[in-house]
Amino acid sequence: MNNPVVHAFFVGRAVAEAVNEQVENALTNAFSEIGKFDAEQRESLRQFTIKVTERSDAQMETVMRGRTTTTIVPQGSQPVDLQATIDELRAEVARFRSELQRYRSRSV
Known part of the structure; x- marks a missing residue:
């Protein structure tokens, strides 16, 4: 080469x-x-x-x-008093029961 x-x-x-x-x-x-x-x-x-x-x-x-039941409230935006909420729910149930009793008594 x-x-x-x-x-x-x-x-x-x-x-x-x-x-x-x-x-x-x-x-x-x-x-x-x-x-x-x-x-x-x-x-x-x-x-x-x-x-x-x-x-x-x-x-x-x-x-x-x-x-x-009517609105969406973000947790923490309002102070929540649990006992007050429970009391309100109990009062509402009592009102519904009394209305139901009145309705039933009128129907009979």
């Missing part, structure tokens, strides 16, 4: 193969990082969606616990 042109050809070919391998490795690594980033973003979005759903459910639960 004393011919310098042949030697230059093989050197050029080896350089091209080495550059090709470097580009291939760089592209593989870049696509791998893009794939990891995409997966992380999807997981982050999924976690965010779960947190939002949980927060929404918790707020709905809180509102539903504070619900009365």
Whole structure:
């Protein structure tokens, strides 16, 4: 192989193969990082969606616990006197019972 042109050809070919391998490795690594980033973003979005759903459910639960017969009162917006509420409910039941007794006595 004393011919310098042949030697230059093989050197050029080896350089091209080495550059090709470097580009291939760089592209593989870049696509791998893009794939990891995409997966992380999807997981982050999924976690965010779960947190939002949980927060929404918790707020709905809180509102539903504070619900009365006519309005929705968020829990904590008004002081709740449990004994007064129980007394009001008992009085309401007593009123309904007396009205029911009057109705029944008129029907007979």
